[in-house]
Structure formats: structure tokens, C-alpha cells
Amino acid sequence: MADHITITLPDDxxxxxxxxxxxxxxxxxxxxxxxxxxxxxxxDGSLVDLSTPLEDGARVAxxxxxxxxxxxxxxxxxxxxxxxxxxxxxxxxxxxxxxxxENGFYYDFELPDGRTFSEDDLASIEAKMREIIAEDQAFxxxxxxxxxxxxxxxxxxxxxxxxxxxxxSEVAGDGTVSxxxxxxxxxxxxxxxxxxxxxxxxxxxxxxVAGAYWRGNEKxxxxxxxxGTAWESDKALKAHLHQLEEAAKRDHRKLGVELDLFSFxxxxxxxxxxxxxxxxxxxxIMEDYSRQRHEQAGYxxxxxxxxxKANLFETSGHLDWYADGMYPPMELDGGTDYYLKPxxxxxxxxxxxxxxxxxxxxxxxxxxxxxxxxxxxxGVVHGLTRARGxxxxxxxxxxxxxxxxxxxxxxLDFVLDLLRDYGLDDFYVELSTKPAEKAVGSDEExxxxxxxxxxxxxxxxxxxxxxxxxxxxxGPKISVQARDAIGRTWQMSTIQLDFQLPQRFxxxxxxxxxxxxxxxxxxRALFGSVERFFAVLLEHYAGxxxxxxxxxxxxxxxxxxxxxxxxxxxxxxxxxxxFRADLVRADEPLGARIRKAKLDxxxxxxxxxxxxxxxxxxxxxxxxxxxxxxxxxxDFVDRLAAEVLxxx
RNA sequence: GCCCGAGUAGCUCAGCUGGUCAGAGCAACCGCCUUGUAAGCGGUAGGUCGUGGGUUCGACUCCCACCUCGGGCUCCA
Numbered sequence: 024m025a026d027h028i029t030i031t032l033p034d035d036x037x038x039x040x041x042x043x044x045x046x047x048x049x050x051x052x053x054x055x056x057x058x059x060x061x062x063x064x065x066x067d068g069s070l071v072d073l074s075t076p077l078e079d080g081a082r083v084a085x086x087x088x089x090x091x092x093x094x095x096x097x098x099x100x101x102x103x104x105x106x107x108x109x110x111x112x113x114x115x116x117x118x119x120x121x122x123x124x125e126n127g128f129y130y131d132f133e134l135p136d137g138r139t140f141s142e143d144d145l146a147s148i149e150a151k152m153r154e155i156i157a158e159d160q161a162f163x164x165x166x167x168x169x170x171x172x173x174x175x176x177x178x179x180x181x182x183x184x185x186x187x188x189x190x191x192s193e194v195a196g197d198g199t200v201s202x203x204x205x206x207x208x209x210x211x212x213x214x215x216x217x218x219x220x221x222x223x224x225x226x227x228x229x230x231x232v233a234g235a236y237w238r239g240n241e242k243x244x245x246x247x248x249x250x251g252t253a254w255e256s257d258k259a260l261k262a263h264l265h266q267l268e269e270a271a272k273r274d275h276r277k278l279g280v281e282l283d284l285f286s287f288x289x290x291x292x293x294x295x296x297x298x299x300x301x302x303x304x305x306x307x308i309m310e311d312y313s314r315q316r317h318e319q320a321g322y323x324x325x326x327x328x329x330x331x332k333a334n335l336f337e338t339s340g341h342l343d344w345y346a347d348g349m350y351p352p353m354e355l356d357g358g359t360d361y362y363l364k365p366x367x368x369x370x371x372x373x374x375x376x377x378x379x380x381x382x383x384x385x386x387x388x389x390x391x392x393x394x395x396x397x398x399x400x401x402g403v404v405h406g407l408t409r410a411r412g413x414x415x416x417x418x419x420x421x422x423x424x425x426x427x428x429x430x431x432x433x434x435l436d437f438v439l440d441l442l443r444d445y446g447l448d449d450f451y452v453e454l455s456t457k458p459a460e461k462a463v464g465s466d467e468e469x470x471x472x473x474x475x476x477x478x479x480x481x482x483x484x485x486x487x488x489x490x491x492x493x494x495x496x497x498g499p500k501i502s503v504q505a506r507d508a509i510g511r512t513w514q515m516s517t518i519q520l521d522f523q524l525p526q527r528f529x530x531x532x533x534x535x536x537x538x539x540x541x542x543x544x545x546x547r548a549l550f551g552s553v554e555r556f557f558a559v560l561l562e563h564y565a566g567x568x569x570x571x572x573x574x575x576x577x578x579x580x581x582x583x584x585x586x587x588x589x590x591x592x593x594x595x596x597x598x599x600x601x602f603r604a605d606l607v608r609a610d611e612p613l614g615a616r617i618r619k620a621k622l623d624x625x626x627x628x629x630x631x632x633x634x635x636x637x638x639x640x641x642x643x644x645x646x647x648x649x650x651x652x653x654x655x656x657x658d659f660v661d662r663l664a665a666e667v668l669x670x671x
Numbered sequence: 672g673c674c675c676g677a678g679u680a681g682c683u684c685a686g687c688u689g690g691u692c693a694g695a696g697c698a699a700c701c702g703c704c705u706u707g708u709a710a711g712c713g714g715u716a717g718g719u720c721g722u723g724g725g726u727u728c729g730a731c732u733c734c735c736a737c738c739u740c741g742g743g744c745u746c747c748a
Binding site: 119120121122123124125129139140181182185186188200201202211212213214215231232233234235236238239240245246247248250276280281287289292293400401402403404405580582583584585609610611612613614615616617618619620621622628630631632633634635642644650652 | 672673674675676681682704705706707708709710711721738739740741742743744745746747748
């Protein structure tokens with residue numbers, strides 16, 4: 024046996040180490056700083072503990088906390104400390120699984136006698152975790168045979184189940200399982216790797232308690248899950264918690280109440296919103312602008328009813344594939360079932376089919392703000408973003424097969440262009456393929472359609488992400504994902520190619536050759552749901568809508584009663600110019616009225632006093648800007664008009 | 672749908688183990704104040720404590736059911 028081994032580093036340089044050297048030795052050999060930062064190592068593509076002896080010829084990278092892999096290990100190890108703390112504080116607790124997840128980790132437990140965790144428990148658990156971390160306990164890996172593992176976890180049914188069900192191939196095919204022990208006797212079943220010792224952890228916070236099914240199975244036992252977040256430094260942790268606070272402040276459900284935009288009256292039912300006047304203004308402008316752009320882009324507007332006989336959705340296939348998502352039928356006219364519509368497409372198809380179509384009619388682009396109703400499971404309803412009744416800005420483009428690629432490209436351009444006009448400008452595109460279970464049509468048809476969509480997306484040179492099995496039952500789709508002001512991504516517009524529905528409804532057109540041909544159908548929604556898009560914009564802007572969308576654009580505040588007449592004349596002038604302006608009289612001090620206007624997030628507050636009445640000016644207090652005195656009214660009107668026109 | 676948590680005036684919330692616990696601030700309304708850029712002063716009104724049952728001499732407080740809201744229910748030790 025040679026007395027040394029050769030290791031290749033990520034930069035392709037090599038290093039000689041004594042035989043038997045571990046990943047930790049390698050880190051130490053490279054540098055003090057790296058040795059101190061090292062959490063685990065990546066050896067030939069897989070992550071291992073630092074204590075792992077290296078093989079000659081291995082390609083090794085030392086993983087530090089500020090990498091994705093590093094954070095994942097930190098989070099995973101922190102979840103172990105969570106389990107250790109819970110087992111110490113709650114004798115008899117059973118522990119199940121505790122992986123790292125995006126931004127954090129969780130661990131599932133079952134407490135004796137059906138006990139549950141409360142928020143107060145989190146504080147004591149967190150304190151115990153900090154003790155364990157302060158003790159700097161080593162994570163010591165060992166391996167043992169499966170039956171030995173079963174013995175170690177004699178009173179831990181979930182761990183036993185994991186061992187029993189573990190696929191032999193996943194434990195290196197040798198029937199062993201790996202364990203990690205900490206110094207006070209805590210032992211967990213874990214594939215690893217872990218940080219060398221608990222002292223490497225600490226920038227974490229426990230967040231919430233939730234129920235979760237064992238193995239995600241609704242029929243299985245319900246466990247108590249504790250969620251936490253963990254980071255490489257207190258600074259990163261703080262930044263993450265701050266981001267969460269920011270998101271909470273922007274929550275559209277909260278802003279909807281504060282700004283008097285919409286509500287969900289209990290009397291109406293879960294997931295069913297009503298829009299108040301201020302929300303109504305924003306929504307109407309959103310819709311009007313959309314209509315205007317659709318008209319310019321060659322769409323024709325149609326309308327369809329909210330309910331229809333079952334027959335229509337039988338033909339479309341919705342009742343076969345989608346019945347769970349539909350409201351139950353109403354039986355009318357002596358035995359005929361009527362359904363609330365969950366989608367608009369079948370109606371648009373009937374409009375297409377209402378007369379014989381020629382290739383000269385194509386592409387036919389039908390557009391509707393169609394309100395649909397979907398019976399979402401009660402646990403998934405969420406504000407305006409997941410509602411049971413909502414309006415789609417739904418369009419269906421009927422065209423020849425040859426026109427499809429061009430129409431898809433135009434639709435994608437149109438969608439991106441319009442999203443930018445609403446203030447979103449950071450996108451990527453997702454391509455969703457055939458669902459594993461619910462799908463109609465042959466694989467060949469799907470592959471062909473997917474290929475067309477892929478080409479269209481590639482032509483736009485946009486970042487493309489594959490979403491396996493995420494398509495609708497009738498066809499694949501491209502969806503545009505937008506990142507908002509604080510970096511969250513939202514699925515926005517979808518463009519779906521559909522060969523199925525035209526077949527099911529026997530659609531046809533007469534081609535130049537005089538023969539009948541099946542058209543292709545493109546489903547396309549930009550907002551997806553007007554309500555949801557409203558929520559996204561509300562959160563994106565944190566309630567501070569740009570002037571063109573703001574419910575009130577200008578508030579005029581007279582300094583004293585005797586400036587009322589002048590102020591009222593200004594409001595009239597603004598109204599005449601097509602702006603939304605109001606006036607708040609001097610019943611309260613100016614400072615108080617300014618404050619209220621600011622809390623209402625109005626784009627402009629105008630203060631008018633003696634000087635302004637004399638000179639025909641206003642004092643302009645713009646949202647997020649400096650106060651400017653003595654601006655002429657004409658000047659202000661020009662500025663606001665320009666701003667509204669430019670959609671900024 | 673299932674689990675956990677929550678539901679007290681329009682909003683935000685206080686109210687310990689059942690017995691003056693039905694309260695505060697903001698908002699609303701009425702006065703006074705007449706004000707130059709983020710909270711002037713005083714007063715009034717407002718809740719069958721989510722709904723319906725039950726236990727009890729007595730329930731916002733305990734039990735059951737239902738409704739609504741929030742978080743979670745894929746990420747394999």
C-alpha cells in the first residue's frame with residue numbers, strides 16, 4: 024500500500040496526502056481558513072462527512088456554509104439537534120423524519136398520549152437546542168446491519184418502519200443503515216452527511232408547529248411537525264426573517280382590508296370575494312387596459328353564461344377528468360343536470376362551431392373575461408390567489424396546424440409585453456408536459472405539441488424550466504413565471520396547445536383545397552385569474568399602486584377652511600382631466616391629514632394655502648419624494664398626465 | 672378532505688385556573704380647534720364574546736357539532 028494518496032481539487036490541481044487522510048485533513052492541508060469553514064466534503068459528486076477517509080484519485084471539493092450544499096447540510100444537522108432537544112424534553116416522544124427544505128428544515132414527531140406542541144413549547148425547545156449547540160457535540164457516524172438498527176430503535180416505530188421499508192439499493196446494497204450519535208446518547212437514523220459538531224450550528228430559529236401526515240398519506244397517522252429556518256450566519260438569518268416580515272406586510276389579504284379593496288364575507292362562502300369601490304377601480308382599470316390591448320392584437324370579445332347542461336362538459340371531457348374540481352350539479356327541468364362552469368373553453372368552441380368556418384376565418388381569436396367556479400378543497404383556499412370563484416381573462420385561438428407556431432409566438436410576445444405594462448419585468452418560462460395519470464391523447468400527439476411549445480419558448484431566448492407532468496389533461500403548456508419586487512415567483516400567464524378538444528367537438532374548417540380539416544386550438548390566459556393577478560400586483564406594489572392604477576390619484580388638502588373653494592375647484596379640474604381626485608377638509612390639522620393620505624398610499628397629496636390661492640399653484644407631496652411648493656396647476660396636470668400615460 | 676391553531680366593537684388586540692370581564696387604542700359620529708406637510712382636544716355611540724347545542728346555581732371562559740380564517744399535509748432516514 025502506498026504511503027500517500029493523490030486528490031484532485033475543483034480547480035483540477037492535485038494534492039498529495041498521507042494514506043488514510045480524511046476530508047478534514049485535506050481542508051487543513053489547503054488552509055486554516057478553509058479548515059475552519061469546512062462543513063462536509065463532496066467526493067466524486069456525493070456529499071460525505073469531513074471524517075470520511077479519502078480514496079486515492081478521488082475528486083474532492085470542500086463544502087463551506089455559504090453554498091447551497093453547505094446550507095442544506097446546516098439545515099439538516101439543525102433538524103437533528105431539534106429532534107435531540109425534543110426527545111430530551113418530551114420523554115416518550117417518537118421521532119420520524121427531519122429533512123432540510125428550502126430556507127430551513129422540519130422534523131416530525133409523535134408525542135405520548137396524543138399531546139401536541141404549543142407555541143410556548145418552541146421557546147423551551149429552542150433553548151434546549153442552544154444548550155446542545157453550546158456543548159459542541161460531535162456528530163459521530165456509524166454503520167450497522169439492518170437488524171441491529173431495528174434493535175437500536177426498538178421503541179421508535181417510525182424509525183423501524185424506515186429501516187424496514189428502505190430499499191436495499193439505497194443503503195449501498197449491503198443491508199446496512201447509517202446512524203449518527205451525539206455525545207449525550209442521542210442517536211438518529213440518518214443517511215447524512217452532517218456537520219462535524221453541533222458547535223457549527225446556531226443561526227437558526229424555530230418558526231411554527233403544524234400537522235403533517237406520516238409519509239404524506241392522508242390515511243396514515245398525523246404527526247406534529249416543527250418548522251425552522253437555519254443559515255450560515257446570524258446576518259443571513261436576520262435577512263431571511265426580515266424578508267418574511269416584508270412578505271407579511273405585503274400580504275394582499277391584509278392590504279385588502281387596510282386599503283378597503285375587497286373582502287370575503289362569511290355570509291357568501293369560503294373562497295368567494297366581493298370587491299369594494301376602491302378595489303373595483305383598480306380592477307376595472309386593469310381589465311379595461313387588457314381589453315384595449317386585446318382589441319389591438321386582433322382578439323374578438325365574446326360572452327358566455329355561468330351555467331350549462333352537463334352534456335357540454337361530458338363532451339369536453341371535464342366531467343371525466345375534472346369532476347372533483349367542479350361544484351356539484353343542480354338538477355333542473357325534470358332531470359337535467361346543470362353545472363357551474365369551471366372553464367370557458369367549451370363555450371368558445373360552440374361559438375366557433377356555430378357556423379361553418381373557412382381557412383379565411385383563421386386564426387379566430389376569441390376573448391372573454393369569464394367568471395368560473397371551481398370547488399377547491401377547503402384546506403387550500405387562500406385569499407384571492409386560490410379562490411373558488413374567479414374571472415379568467417380567457418382567450419382561445421383557433422387556427423390551422425401550420426399557423427400554430429406563429430400564433431403561439433405571437434401570444435407569448437403579447438403576454439410578456441402586457442405583463443411589463445403592469446409593472447412585472449423579470450420572467451422565466453416553464454414548459455409543462457403530460458400528466459402521469461389524468462391525460463387524454465396519444466404520446467405522439469403530446470410529444471409533437473410539446474416540441475412546438477419548446478421551439479416557441481427557445482425562440483424567445485428565455486430561461487426555460489421543465490415541469491414534468493404539469494400539463495392540463497388536454498395538452499401541454501407554457502407558463503410565464505414572474506418574479507415580484509421582493510423576489511418571489513408567481514405563475515402568471517399560461518399558453519396551452521390543444522389537439523384534443525377540437526377533435527372531441529368535431530371542429531373543422533374548409534381549407535383552400537375545399538376539404539374539411541381539424542383546426543388547432545390554443546388556450547391562453549394572461550392574468551390567469553383577474554383576482555389572483557390583482558393580488559400579485561397588490562403584493563408586488565405593497566399596496567402603493569402606480570398612478571395609473573391607484574384608486575385615488577390625487578388628494579387635495581386645504582390648509583384652512585377658507586381654502587376650500589380653491590381646493591374644490593382643483594378637484595373639479597382634475598376630474599375634468601380624467602383623474603381621480605378627492606378633497607379632505609380642514610377639520611383636522613394638516614399633519615394628521617397628510618398622515619392618513621400616506622397610510623392610504625396615495626401617489627400625490629396636494630396642499631393648498633394662502634400663497635397657492637393667490638398664485639394659482641399647489642404644494643406637491645408625492646409618494647416617496649420631496650415636497651415641492653409653488654407648482655402651477657397646469658404643470659402638475661401635465662406631469663400627472665404624462666405619468667399615467669407612461670404607466671410608471 | 673385531514674391535522675394543529677384561531678374566531679371578543681368596523682380594525683388591532685386585552686380579558687389568569689367559570690362568579691362586577693364585557694375592556695383599550697385606532698376608525699365612526701358630535702362638538703371645539705382653523706391648522707403649510709406622518710397622529711390637536713373633548714364627548715357620544717358601538718359587541719346576545721363565530722353559530723347551534725350541552726354541562727353548571729352560574730360560561731366569553733368547560734364539552735360536542737358546525738361555519739370561517741391561518742399554518743401544514745411532495746421533497747425519503
